[in-house]
Amino acid sequence: MLEACVFATILFGFFGIIFKQNLLMKIVSMDVMSTGVIAYYVLIASREGLFTPITSSTPTATDTAIAYADPVPQAVILTAIVIGFSIQALMLVGTMKLSRDNPALDYRQIEKDNTP
Amino acid sequence: MPNFMLTVSIGTLLLPFVLGFLIFLLPRFHKLLSLAVPLATAAFALLLFTLREPFSFLLLDNFGVTLLVDQLGAFFFLTNAVVSLAVLSYVWQKNFTYFFYAMLLFVHGSVNAAFLCTDFMSLYVALEVSGIAAFLLIAYPRTDRTIWVALRYLCVSNIAMLFYLVGAVLAYKANHSFAYESLRGAPPEAVALIVMGLLVKGGVFVSGLWLPVTHSEADTPVSAMLSGIVVKAGVFPLLRCAILIDELDPIIRTFGVATALLGVSYAVFEKDSKRMLAFHTVSQLGFVMAAPAVGGFYALTHGLVKSALFLMAGSLPSRNFKELQKKSIRPSIWVALTIASLSISGAPLLAGYGAKVLTLKEVWSWQAIALNLAAVGTAISFAKFIFLPRSPEAEEHKPGIWAAVTLLLSGLVIANMVYLDAYSLDSLLKAVGTIALGWAAYWVFFRRADIKLPRLLEEFENLVGVMGLMLILIFWMALA
Numbered sequence: 180m181l182e183a184c185v186f187a188t189i190l191f192g193f194f195g196i197i198f199k200q201n202l203l204m205k206i207v208s209m210d211v212m213s214t215g216v217i218a219y220y221v222l223i224a225s226r227e228g229l230f231t232p233i234t235s236s237t238p239t240a241t242d243t244a245i246a247y248a249d250p251v252p253q254a255v256i257l258t259a260i261v262i263g264f265s266i267q268a269l270m271l272v273g274t275m276k277l278s279r280d281n282p283a284l285d286y287r288q289i290e291k292d293n294t295p
Numbered sequence: 296m297p298n299f300m301l302t303v304s305i306g307t308l309l310l311p312f313v314l315g316f317l318i319f320l321l322p323r324f325h326k327l328l329s330l331a332v333p334l335a336t337a338a339f340a341l342l343l344f345t346l347r348e349p350f351s352f353l354l355l356d357n358f359g360v361t362l363l364v365d366q367l368g369a370f371f372f373l374t375n376a377v378v379s380l381a382v383l384s385y386v387w388q389k390n391f392t393y394f395f396y397a398m399l400l401f402v403h404g405s406v407n408a409a410f411l412c413t414d415f416m417s418l419y420v421a422l423e424v425s426g427i428a429a430f431l432l433i434a435y436p437r438t439d440r441t442i443w444v445a446l447r448y449l450c451v452s453n454i455a456m457l458f459y460l461v462g463a464v465l466a467y468k469a470n471h472s473f474a475y476e477s478l479r480g481a482p483p484e485a486v487a488l489i490v491m492g493l494l495v496k497g498g499v500f501v502s503g504l505w506l507p508v509t510h511s512e513a514d515t516p517v518s519a520m521l522s523g524i525v526v527k528a529g530v531f532p533l534l535r536c537a538i539l540i541d542e543l544d545p546i547i548r549t550f551g552v553a554t555a556l557l558g559v560s561y562a563v564f565e566k567d568s569k570r571m572l573a574f575h576t577v578s579q580l581g582f583v584m585a586a587p588a589v590g591g592f593y594a595l596t597h598g599l600v601k602s603a604l605f606l607m608a609g610s611l612p613s614r615n616f617k618e619l620q621k622k623s624i625r626p627s628i629w630v631a632l633t634i635a636s637l638s639i640s641g642a643p644l645l646a647g648y649g650a651k652v653l654t655l656k657e658v659w660s661w662q663a664i665a666l667n668l669a670a671v672g673t674a675i676s677f678a679k680f681i682f683l684p685r686s687p688e689a690e691e692h693k694p695g696i697w698a699a700v701t702l703l704l705s706g707l708v709i710a711n712m713v714y715l716d717a718y719s720l721d722s723l724l725k726a727v728g729t730i731a732l733g734w735a736a737y738w739v740f741f742r743r744a745d746i747k748l749p750r751l752l753e754e755f756e757n758l759v760g761v762m763g764l765m766l767i768l769i770f771w772m773a774l775a
Contacts, residue, residue, distance in 0.1 A: 206450070262420070266426075270450065280439055290754065293444070294753075
């Protein structure tokens with residue numbers, strides 16, 4: 180169920196990029212898509228358990244029985260979040276520059292004006 | 296020895312980034328600082344050529360970063376070093392700010408990282424950093440057009456990388472590892488997502504049609520950098536995976552042939568010199584991918600010749616072939632253009648010949664037919680450069696290309712010595728025959744042909760839509 184929701188988010192984002200006419204909305208759709216991808220990593224990490232994987236220096240018998248979350252996907256997706264955020268910021272700056280000459284930010288118009 | 300190699304590899308990896316940030320602190324020394332980097336990479340590449348066996352390293356624990364150095368990588372490092380050196384010498388006398396130099400170093404460093412790592416997460420980081428730095432390089436002139444082209448590039452590559460991320464976690468789910476080997480036994484959807492992401496990033500086949508506009512509208516040195524090495528950061532992991540995993544090999548080879556034909560069929564009808572070069576990047580990457588084991592040498596020759604051609608095309612008085620035929624060009628630049636064009640068409644005595652012979656020896660028979668066809672197409676489109684009229688009174692080209700072009704062209708001649716076994720009688724005859732056939736076809740038909748191919752597939756929305764179609768295609772290929 181959760182997995183279906185995550186994939187729906189990714190697909191909504193993807194189709195948003197294709198069907199939205201406004202450049203700003205395209206970029207927001209891209210963010211929706213990346214939210215879906217990040218959620219999928221978290222979902223995969225919590226397959227076998229939800230607990231924070233911290234062990235004490237004196238392990239007890241209960242420690243091994245606890246269902247820990249998988250730390251690896253969570254750790255790597257942090258990098259992707261940061262990269263996604265910086266790309267988002269860069270693209271918004273680019274859009275701001277473009278909006279000076281194309282206040283409507285209609286992507287078809289921009290593409291027509293700027294392709295040889 | 297392994298310890299020494301580990302230190303050297305990590306040093307090469309870090310140096311561009313350290314010096315790149317140092318440029319921001321010491322803007323006055325930007326030229327000297329950036330010169331050190333390609334020299335260090337070149338030394339590293341030469342060191343790799345002396346290795347007898349590949350070394351692989353696992354940093355930290357089980358899930359740490361993995362690196363691999365071998366001879367295949369050495370070719371790519373050398374390409375990166377020489378192309379960067381040539382681009383640096385091109386921008387040396389011109390008015391580029393320290394920001395441009397720092398971004399060049401970041402592109403250089405991230406591409407190096409992509410050649411060094413063998414796990415999907417490090418590769419993701421390397422590709423995204425190269426994407427961001429390339430975005431800033433393309434948008435450097437700050438005109439509306441370059442900003443739009445850069446935005447389009449970043450958006451396409453970021454969407455592709457999002458699909459790639461999903462593929463990477465699916466591979467992790469199957470094998471509990473992000474290493475390239477985890478693709479073995481991974482479900483077909485993981486293979487489809489990862490391969491599609493890399494194909495888009497590498498500018499291959501229909502999904503790579505973002506490339507012509509991006510590479511032709513960017514500034515001259517940036518086009519040389521993008522076509523020379525940045526696309527290879529996407530192609531190299533595909534070669535690695537194809538060598539590691541037998542099931543992937545046919546998929547990569549098929550895409551290699553398909554993109555070789557697609558790129559060339561666009562290029563022969565192209566009237567704009569920079570767009571034609573960009574389409575040839577799409578096509579030549581196909582030759583690299585058609586025979587993964589020997590792709591390194593082809594990538595080296597393509598990197599050298601394509602960056603030289605972009606630098607020269609950028610300094611011609613016009614971009615349009617029709618206008619160039621009226622205006623005519625200087626004999627000096629014509630000689631250099633002809634050498635480069637002959638090399639890419641596969642003429643003997645230049646590195647392109649050896650690379651073509653080596654690649655054609657390694658491919659399967661059905662691939663060889665298609666690649667020979669693509670080679671004829673290459674000869675046809677580069678005849679457009681070779682048969683340009685020339686006169687000493689022609690308009691002066693823009694200055695500052697000679698150091699870069701000399702470096703790249705002498706690289707072609709030297710690289711030619713690497714594979715002397717290529718000089719057998721039938722290979723020589725075939726190469727000459729291919730070029731003669733191409734030139735004949737040029738004079739008979741293509742010189743006057745006025746066909747404009749539609750640019751439908753190069754529109755932004757279609758580029759994104761094609762990604763979905765490619766996913767389905769690769770999924771079925773992986774399933775079969």
